[in-house]
Amino acid sequence: MARSDTAKPLESLARVAIFAGLPAPTLERIQRSCEWRLYEPGQQIIHFEDSSDDVFFLTKGVARVTIYSVDGKAVSFRELNEGDLFGEYPAIDGGPRSASVEARTACMVGLMRASAFLKLIESEPKVQRKLLRQLVTTIRRLTNRVYEFSTLAVNNRIQAEVLRLANLAHREGKCAHITSVPTHEEMASRLSTHREAVTRELNRLSKIGVLERRGNELLVKDIEHLTTMVHAATGAQDDD
Numbered sequence: 001m002a003r004s005d006t007a008k009p010l011e012s013l014a015r016v017a018i019f020a021g022l023p024a025p026t027l028e029r030i031q032r033s034c035e036w037r038l039y040e041p042g043q044q045i046i047h048f049e050d051s052s053d054d055v056f057f058l059t060k061g062v063a064r065v066t067i068y069s070v071d072g073k074a075v076s077f078r079e080l081n082e083g084d085l086f087g088e089y090p091a092i093d094g095g096p097r098s099a100s101v102e103a104r105t106a107c108m109v110g111l112m113r114a115s116a117f118l119k120l121i122e123s124e125p126k127v128q129r130k131l132l133r134q135l136v137t138t139i140r141r142l143t144n145r146v147y148e149f150s151t152l153a154v155n156n157r158i159q160a161e162v163l164r165l166a167n168l169a170h171r172e173g174k175c176a177h178i179t180s181v182p183t184h185e186e187m188a189s190r191l192s193t194h195r196e197a198v199t200r201e202l203n204r205l206s207k208i209g210v211l212e213r214r215g216n217e218l219l220v221k222d223i224e225h226l227t228t229m230v231h232a233a234t235g236a237q238d239d240d
Helices: 024-032 088-093 114-123 125-151 154-167 184-191 195-207 223-234
Strands: 034-039 044-046 055-060 063-068 074-080 100-103 107-112 170-172 175-178 211-214 217-220
Touching: 024 034, 074 184, 088 114, 107 114, 114 125, 125 154, 125 223, 154 175, 154 184, 154 195, 154 217, 154 223, 184 195, 195 211
Parallel strands: none
Antiparallel strands: 034 107, 044 100, 055 107, 063 074, 063 100, 170 175, 175 217, 211 217
């Protein structure tokens, strides 16, 4: 596994979601069991199917979860942001890595050995509950993706992906400001389609007033309209 030299820990595990609300002494104890590393943009943090079982806590930067096919095609699943945990599956079940993780920007990560991670979740019920909730959220997300791949047309899958990004973004009334915008090629990889289809649908959404590109930001101008479009395609019902 390619790694950079050990870096000074500029960030705190307080940024990591599963540790939110822990007392300061507990957090300091957990931090002492971590090593800190800085990864440069484009550098691999973990590799698909390798045998390592370290667990990572991303405290600064953005990383991408990807699997590469035998012919080198990248299949991107999702992005990781500050506060995310990753690499926990091998620590839990002893299996190989299920995907590669690559730094999109400069990333600071805390690395914890599997043995220390297992002791941590056994000794801290709050962390254990948050980890379980996170795993269930991942299962729900993947279930939705399988449903979308199986039933939705390409344009509807693109709409659903934009809505996912919008729901994670800063909101102002009906608008959502997506600042970490994947390229059209990256989005196509996530949705098992081609770049031209993504470009065509995003342009159409812009023409009907749902989206607007502002430099490096994608503005969803009417998230309610986009939600209605996605629900119409999936058969989902709006909440009362």
